[in-house]
Amino acid sequence: MRIDDVDQQIIALLQEDARSSFAEIGAKVSLSAPAVKRRVDRLRAEKVIRGFTAVVDPVAVGWTAEMFVELFCTGRTTPVQIASAARRHAAVVGAYTVSGEADALVHLRAADIAALEQALEKLRAEPFVRSTRSMVVLSRLLPTT
Amino acid sequence: MRIDDVDQQIIALLQEDARSSFAEIGAKVSLSAPAVKRRVDRLRAEKVIRGFTAVVDPVAVGWTAEMFVELFCTGRTTPVQIASAARRHAAVVGAYTVSGEADALVHLRAADIAALEQALEKLRAEPFVRSTRSMVVLSRLLPTT
DNA sequence: CATGAAATTTACTCACT
DNA sequence: AGTGAGTAAATTTCATG
Numbered sequence: 307m308r309i310d311d312v313d314q315q316i317i318a319l320l321q322e323d324a325r326s327s328f329a330e331i332g333a334k335v336s337l338s339a340p341a342v343k344r345r346v347d348r349l350r351a352e353k354v355i356r357g358f359t360a361v362v363d364p365v366a367v368g369w370t371a372e373m374f375v376e377l378f379c380t381g382r383t384t385p386v387q388i389a390s391a392a393r394r395h396a397a398v399v400g401a402y403t404v405s406g407e408a409d410a411l412v413h414l415r416a417a418d419i420a421a422l423e424q425a426l427e428k429l430r431a432e433p434f435v436r437s438t439r440s441m442v443v444l445s446r447l448l449p450t451t
Numbered sequence: 452m453r454i455d456d457v458d459q460q461i462i463a464l465l466q467e468d469a470r471s472s473f474a475e476i477g478a479k480v481s482l483s484a485p486a487v488k489r490r491v492d493r494l495r496a497e498k499v500i501r502g503f504t505a506v507v508d509p510v511a512v513g514w515t516a517e518m519f520v521e522l523f524c525t526g527r528t529t530p531v532q533i534a535s536a537a538r539r540h541a542a543v544v545g546a547y548t549v550s551g552e553a554d555a556l557v558h559l560r561a562a563d564i565a566a567l568e569q570a571l572e573k574l575r576a577e578p579f580v581r582s583t584r585s586m587v588v589l590s591r592l593l594p595t596t
Numbered sequence: 597c598a599t600g601a602a603a604t605t606t607a608c609t610c611a612c613t
Numbered sequence: 614a615g616t617g618a619g620t621a622a623a624t625t626t627c628a629t630g
Contacts, residue, residue, distance in 0.1 A: 309511065317507055324469045324503035327622060338600050343624075345598095356506040356595065358469035362462055366454065366499040374519075374549065374556055376586075389592035401593050404519065404586035411519055411586055441521075441549035441556055447534035448546050449501065472607055485609075486614055 307352045312337065316345055317355065324358040361450055364415065371422045372415050372443035375429060376408035383409065383434040391432045397425035408439065452497045457482065461490055462500065469503040506595055509560065516567045517560050517588035520574060521553035528554065528579040536577045542570035553584065 309317075315335045319326065328339040328346070335342070349355040364370070377388065385403050388410050392401035400413035412429065416422040422442070430438055454462075460480045464471065473484040473491070480487070494500045509515070522533065530548045533555050537546035545558035557574065561567040567587070575583055 307511070314512065317505060317512060320505035321507065322502075322504070324505050328624095329622070339622080340601090340624075341599055352511075354508050354511040356508060357467075358503060358505055359467070359596075360462060360465035360469050360503055361501040362466065363499050363501060366452065366497075367459065367462060372547070374547075385590055385592060392592050398593070399596055402517070402519075402586075402591055403589040405589060406584070406586040408586065410592070411588075439551070441547075441551040441553065443556075444548040444550055445530055446547055447530060447537050447555070448543070451504075451544055473609095474607065483615055484607075485616090488609075489614085 307354065309349075309354060313345055313349060313354075316342060317349065320346070320355065320358070364446075364450060368417055369415050370417065371419050372413075372446070373422050373426065374441045374443070375412045375414060375426060376404075376439040376441075377410040377412060377429075377435055378407075378437045378439075379409040379434045380436050385410075387434055391429070391434075395425060395428055397422070452499065454494075454499060458490055458494060458499075461487060462494065465491070465500065465503070509595060513562050514560050515562065516564050517558075517591070518567050518571065519586045519588070520557045520559060520571060521549075521584040521586075522555040522557060522574075522580055523552075523582045523584075524554040524579045525581050530555075532579055536574070536579075540570060540573055542567065 312335050316331055319331050319334060328342040332339050332342045346355065364372075379388070388403065389401065392398045392412060397414045397416045398412055399415045402411050403409060404411050414422060414425050416425055419442075426438070426440060429435065457480050461476055464476050464479060473487040477484050477487045491500065524533070533548065534546065537543045537557060542559045542561045543557055544560045547556050548554060549556050559567060559570050559574075561570055564587075571583070571585060574580065
């Protein structure tokens with residue numbers, strides 16, 4: 307799985323616009339369209355490129371509430387346990403084990419504060435969760451990446 | 452800017468695969484390809500869809516270190532100030548004003564711990580930053596969204 | 597082995613209904 | 614919103630260094 311400089315350029319261009327044509331990309335990296343396609347196919351096969359997605363305004367589609375929750379877990383909790391819990395909850399859009407006071411940081415997104423609170427309750431009901439500290443997002447300072 | 456049920460479906464399909472064709476999408480939502488294109492064009496014009504991007508494995512492209520930083524700011528700090536600071540720092544991939552103890556939460560990503568530390572130093576040098584509390588990401592529990 | 601050129605198939609996009 | 618025509622892009626095949 308080696309990624310050369312041209313691959314990096316192609317990845318960067320696709321991150322900017324995932325729908326640009328192979329010919330357009332090729333013009334910028336000095337390759338033909340088929341050559342670009344073959345590299346993209348390879349990068350996808352090697353899971354360097356996981357997929358292509360639309361960047362959507364969360365507010366416009368009704369996801370207005372967001373929250374970060376620090377998880378303080380019981381002594382024997384494993385990352386795998388936390389990960390499987392995170393996957394069970396639909397509101398979870400990100401989850402990380404972290405150094406510091408907390409054991410994990412979970413990013414929740416929901417339609418409104420009420421739905422967020424529900425999601426938080428369900429999270430807190432997980433047997434390995436000792437306590438939580440939450441931060442409700444008041445405003446997003448950067449456009450959705 | 453009203454979004455009907457079909458728009459929602461189209462958005463969901465594009466989030467799954469931003470490179471699928473208008474005809475493919477149309478088949479799933481019972482519309483012709485031009486009809487889908489017109490809706491997508493409208494959604495883009497209205498900024499409901501902000502763009503299309505490739506989902507890349509951060510490790511594969513050399514971004515192995517990640518961190519969340521809680522910002523404690525001086526009394527008169529505005530969200531706008533924090534936002535403009537966030538945009539100045541390349542390592543910042545997310546930034547939010549939050550309720551709770553901290554004033555803001557900043558998500559940093561860099562090539563390694565050293566680069567992360569540098570980014571943190573620069574953040575801490577912002578005049579409105581009183582103090583910070585940071586959480587280094589030990590592991591990502593969900594695939595990159 | 598990766599590339600480019602040519603050929604084929606598919607998709608996009610426009611005008612019109 | 615659909616249809617049909619013309620254009621552009623994707624994808625396959627093949628020959629080359």
